[in-house]
Amino acid sequence: MNPYLLLPLLLATLSAQQADFRGKIVSSDRPTIALPDIRGTGETQPLMNTLNSKLFNEIEQAAVLKMAPKGLYPLTVPQQPTDFKPPTLGPNRQPLSQGPWLTDWSGPPVNANYLAFGYATVQGGRLALFGWLYDVTQKDIQNAQVFGKVYFGTLDDDGAKKVALEFAVDILARFGGKSLAGSRIFFISDRSGAKELWSMDYDGANQKQLTFYRSTCISPAISKDNAKIAFTRIGAGNPSIMVHTTDSGRKLNFTNPVATMNATPDFTPDGNQIVFSSTLGGSPANLYVAGADGGGIRRLTSVKSIEVEPKVNPKSGNEIVFISGRSGKAQLYRMNLDGTDIERLTDGRGEASNPTWHPDGQFVAFAWTAGLEPGNWSIFIMDVASKKYVQLTSGVRSENPAWAPDGRHLVFSRTVGRQVQLYSILADGTQLKQLTFTGSNEKPAWTH
Amino acid sequence: MLRKGNEKIKMSLKNTVRLPLMAALAAALMMIATGCKKNIPPAAKLPDTPKPAPVEAPKAKPVISFNADPSSIVRGDAVTLRWTVQNADAVTIEPGVGTVAASGSRQVYPTTATTYILRASGPGGSDSARVSVSVSAPTEKPPAAPSGTTEDVTGALERLVKDAYFGYDSAEIREDARATLQRNSDGLKEIFGKFSSSNVIVEGHCDERGSAEYNLGLGEKRANAAREFLVQLGVPGDKLKSVTYGKERQTCTDATEDCWQKNRRAHFALGQ
Numbered sequence: 001m002n003p004y005l006l007l008p009l010l011l012a013t014l015s016a017q018q019a020d021f022r023g024k025i026v027s028s029d030r031p032t033i034a035l036p037d038i039r040g041t042g043e044t045q046p047l048m049n050t051l052n053s054k055l056f057n058e059i060e061q062a063a064v065l066k067m068a069p070k071g072l073y074p075l076t077v078p079q080q081p082t083d084f085k086p087p088t089l090g091p092n093r094q095p096l097s098q099g100p101w102l103t104d105w106s107g108p109p110v111n112a113n114y115l116a117f118g119y120a121t122v123q124g125g126r127l128a129l130f131g132w133l134y135d136v137t138q139k140d141i142q143n144a145q146v147f148g149k150v151y152f153g154t155l156d157d158d159g160a161k162k163v164a165l166e167f168a169v170d171i172l173a174r175f176g177g178k179s180l181a182g183s184r185i186f187f188i189s190d191r192s193g194a195k196e197l198w199s200m201d202y203d204g205a206n207q208k209q210l211t212f213y214r215s216t217c218i219s220p221a222i223s224k225d226n227a228k229i230a231f232t233r234i235g236a237g238n239p240s241i242m243v244h245t246t247d248s249g250r251k252l253n254f255t256n257p258v259a260t261m262n263a264t265p266d267f268t269p270d271g272n273q274i275v276f277s278s279t280l281g282g283s284p285a286n287l288y289v290a291g292a293d294g295g296g297i298r299r300l301t302s303v304k305s306i307e308v309e310p311k312v313n314p315k316s317g318n319e320i321v322f323i324s325g326r327s328g329k330a331q332l333y334r335m336n337l338d339g340t341d342i343e344r345l346t347d348g349r350g351e352a353s354n355p356t357w358h359p360d361g362q363f364v365a366f367a368w369t370a371g372l373e374p375g376n377w378s379i380f381i382m383d384v385a386s387k388k389y390v391q392l393t394s395g396v397r398s399e400n401p402a403w404a405p406d407g408r409h410l411v412f413s414r415t416v417g418r419q420v421q422l423y424s425i426l427a428d429g430t431q432l433k434q435l436t437f438t439g440s441n442e443k444p445a446w447t448h
Numbered sequence: 449m450l451r452k453g454n455e456k457i458k459m460s461l462k463n464t465v466r467l468p469l470m471a472a473l474a475a476a477l478m479m480i481a482t483g484c485k486k487n488i489p490p491a492a493k494l495p496d497t498p499k500p501a502p503v504e505a506p507k508a509k510p511v512i513s514f515n516a517d518p519s520s521i522v523r524g525d526a527v528t529l530r531w532t533v534q535n536a537d538a539v540t541i542e543p544g545v546g547t548v549a550a551s552g553s554r555q556v557y558p559t560t561a562t563t564y565i566l567r568a569s570g571p572g573g574s575d576s577a578r579v580s581v582s583v584s585a586p587t588e589k590p591p592a593a594p595s596g597t598t599e600d601v602t603g604a605l606e607r608l609v610k611d612a613y614f615g616y617d618s619a620e621i622r623e624d625a626r627a628t629l630q631r632n633s634d635g636l637k638e639i640f641g642k643f644s645s646s647n648v649i650v651e652g653h654c655d656e657r658g659s660a661e662y663n664l665g666l667g668e669k670r671a672n673a674a675r676e677f678l679v680q681l682g683v684p685g686d687k688l689k690s691v692t693y694g695k696e697r698q699t700c701t702d703a704t705e706d707c708w709q710k711n712r713r714a715h716f717a718l719g720q
Contacts, residue, residue, distance in 0.1 A: 216696045218660050261668045264661050283672035285665040306665035330662045353659030375657030
């Protein structure tokens with residue numbers, strides 16, 4: 001039977017489960033912000049497009065606020081607090097004049113809770129952005145201001161991006177949002193001719209090559225302090241674990257046990273241990289833990305099935321999720337790091353792979369073929385305690401999810417034809433954005 | 449390369465019922481709509497335009513469509529069994545397949561002429577269908593060394609040692625792999641006798657569908673299984689190293705079973 005005939009059923013089942021925990025990851029009940037374009041004087045004018053789009057994108061992507069549709073904004077936009085003019089009323093309380101006022105933004109059709117506004121100018125040869133955030137639901141203008149601040153940058157596009165980002169970070173901080181700016185994504189790319197480790201900014205900018213092994217590298221994992229990256233190197237003898245620094249790509253000492261395979265490493269949150277898959281005790285590969293330099297190795301599982309991809313809970317540090325074939329096809333499991341309380345998390349259908357912990361240690365994103373034919377991977381998110389799951393992607397082969405440090409976004413790979421590219425997505429399934437375009441790119445890991 | 453078709457091929461397809469495609473599709477859709485309840489009305493009686501029939505239909509006998517493709521092979525090749533059964537709640541295929549879903553397909557690797565029997569039973573009774581597959585022997589003798597020139601170790605390895613193939617997500621030595629590895633063991637003994645300093649790497653490979661990480665483990669298991677098998681046949685273990693490439697070295701990149709099968713292999717390469 002064509003597996004796609006089952007898809008409507010599958011989706012119906014999933015959407016029934018969806019309501020349960022998705023709201024904990026991406027709130028659908030967010031305040032609305034109006035973000036009219038900020039205007040600039042003189043030499044700042046050519047920079048305002050850059051400034052405004054950076055500001056808008058940063059606020060929108062953080063997904064802690066809803067964006068009021070720009071087309072509904074009033075024609076008169078305040079540029080500083082003194083622009084607000086309370087309406088003057090006639091004898092019958094009918095408005096005689098209508099200056100820019102809070103209700104322009106809080107009432108229909110905008111219906112915003114907050115308004116960010118300001119202006120840019122040149123001060124002492126530098127770009128100065130004056131930014132304010134107002135709570136427009138207040139009656140009194142004195143109570144409306146949340147904050148007002150000046151941001152300085154160089155008088156060029158970089159300066160415009162800098163001041164926009166700083167203003168965005170200040171706004172987002174008021175709503176518990178974390179900007180992804182400054183975070184980096186490490187990934188595997190074959191664009192140099194071999195699968196090497198690369199890194200890029202959270203938005204796909206600034207792509208840089210980190211390793212030059214001319215062999216095949218896969219499955220990178222970043223230590224919680226973002227200083228180290230561990231991965232598997234294939235194609236030069238047996239697969240082995242490599243550890244490098246994230247900044248310069250300097251190789252660090254890790255002694256691989258003598259085995260036909262050492263692979264899929266992950267750090268404990270304190271950075272003192274590495275869990276991994278190895279054939280040290282014979283074939284097939286089982287799970288082990290060792291010190292950060294490979295010493296003091298200890299066996300975690302002892303089964304006659306392949307076990308790979310142990311991932312340590314970043315919050316508790318004392319449990320792992322992993323992939324095992326102990327019940328047949330590869331499935332998602334959890335257990336304590338001392339080897340106790342082993343439990344299967346997926347229901348036995350299809351094949352599961354690539355688990356990755358949400359920063360809060362409660363959810364896991366992973367790839368699963370669920371009820372479909374082998375190779376039809378989609379991304380799922382599971383609440384580990386309840387085993388309830390939701391499907392994030394479908395239709396296009398999607399694998400290797402990794403959570404962003406904000407706990408709201410993920411990066412993952414999509415296979416279209418023979419090309420694999422990285423995309424970021426909000427955990428509610430919106431904001432899909434392609435990040436890579438050159439060569440094939442896969443196996444992302446996001447800094448913490 | 450093996451020469452195919454040495455023996456005359458006999459083919460027979462018995463009791464094969466083919467339903468019109470529309471009726472089969474309608475039945476498949478209705479199985480979903482009714483949550484796969486047992487008393488599905490017989491698809492064969494449906495009019496051309498599918499209409500939900502009353503649930504209280506008379507209990508009908510199972511309707512079976514069952515075929516094998518191809519129906520004759522050279523030993524080691526795969527045969528795909530395909531079936532669709534209506535009005536049945538228990539379907540088995542023997543030998544070697546067992547209980548299966550009402551419709552599906554399965555690859556089998558018969559080593560001798562085999563008749564597969566599908567038995568279906570349901571509320572309206574039982575029925576069976578059978579298909580026969582004829583199997584011809586592959587050429588057993590490896591090609592002789594080229595005469596007149598001195599063959600080097602690379603040439604000998606290429607001539608005497610072939611890839612052994614595996615099933616999906618499996619490191620089991622199949623019948624066809626068993627035959628290949630038996631020939632390989634002779635070849636390897638000959639090579640190690642002639643080129644005493646040589647050694648060989650058993651590479652484990654996988655097709656592209658599984659995850660890269662799990663396939664690394666699977667490739668290791670395949671390489672290890674092939675190596676163990678050869679050691680048991682007397683090939684010196686210190687001359688054989690195993691290594692996994694997971695799915696990172698594909699010999700074929702089409703998304704077809706033929707291509708996937710070529711990738712699910714133990715390959716033999718010269719060691720350093």
